[in-house]
Amino acid sequence: MGRLAGQTVFITGASAGIGASCARHFAEEHCNLVLTARRLERLEELRAELLAQYPEIQVHVVALDVTKRADVFAVVDALPEAFKNVDVLVNNAGLSLGLDHLLDVSEESVNIMFDTNVKGLLNVTQAIVPAMKQRGKGHIINIGSVAGKQAYAGGSIYCATKHAVEAMSQALTQELVNTPLRVTLVAPGLVQTEFSVVRFHGNQDKADSVYKGLDPLTGDDIAEVVVFAASRPPHVQINDILVYPTQQASVFHIHRN
Template sequence: MENKIALITGATSGIGKACALTLAKMGFDIIATGRRQDRLEDLGKELAPRVRFLPLVFDVRDRDKVGEILGNLPDEWSAIDVLINNAGNAHGMDPIQTGSLDDWDAMMDINVKGLLYVSKAIIPGMTERKSGMIINIGSIAGKEVYPNGNVYCGSKHAVDAITKGMRIDLNPFGIRVVGIHPGLVETEFSIVRFKGDEARAESVYKGLEPLVAQDIADIVEFAVSRPPHVVLADVVVLPTAQGSAALVNRNSTK
């Protein structure tokens, strides 16, 4: 019996990589996408020889490239059982009046449009087979708004709304749609947000024990392993030290 297939975007680090390794342990063959070929090659070495692995190098913002690559998958890789829309980022943390248009474009293009481009390429196969699961990795920023979060929060609110819309539209086809919305997770996220300022990025997690990528991958594992009549529709997960998007107890490091 052939393994099921999972496609994970943004699999070169953080949550995406953790999901790829976790699903491989569950017996899934892995399609991993990302912009950094060397990171995908390293992931392939970690997965081998347990499962089949197909690395795809592209930027989810590139609509034509997404359609070209995902629209022409080899036959043996085309029946995708689980899609994890993980690719996303934050750029800058400026108040709306001084925000950068380039930062805004990057967040909307990756977090929202990239998710849509990838989903558009994969959903028709799922509807034809009347099976599949889509897991969208959102954020607590999709449930709340915090100071200087403006456009990032807007992009993640869009992810939340799109996830709910997917669940409604794909319900007749038996496709399960999951939204996972983490709070503070210690990954490369803050380094990207603060444009390489490592000291500022480290301060985000100072004084508390944040979530780690594997915490999110564990939720993905639970969602994927539920029986067909069960969907983990909407999950908000925070570190214990975080009470809301903007409220954090920074004296809680163990």
């Protein structure tokens, strides 16, 4: 058994992609899981898969839209007793919509991205972390992006939200420095998940073109990094991780075969 065995991990956006991969990798470490996302059916399928493979763990699933602040607090308040003490929070829920230039991006897209990526992360953090602080134990892992470090044309609003996630992570690290709590930002480069399908409103061909000619990261690659950060000894805080596929060197430098 490793350091994480028996700990409770709360994951947002757990129905697919990086979130689902994190659930599988934490389950492998014998963690108990709270899995949240808007698609409850997907979560229930994942729960059945994990319990069949790891019958010794406990898994609680609940439909949750992180943009709805009252719902976030209600879900956290209503956690079953066995799941109330969250040891690791993985703020994974996030999205991008389109590649419109700043002058053309719609108000609706702006609101959805900020409400999900920034305010949603804030909602969940404020609902869970005070109890961590009171117990003197906890780890907050925020899934950022290379877009939070480098802006690019067509990504102004998404990049702004991920810059905000980076700023919030840095500030939270400083605000919790006098506690045993740890904060980690994981910023992936190109990861092939449903991310691009959502960005291009379900256009699979357009989404696939993003990863054409290279071997992109997978959700499992990022989940392994997340679990590694979470499993360090209590005195070790891996604060900021930038993860690229080997054929990427920045937002602007990508080698395609």
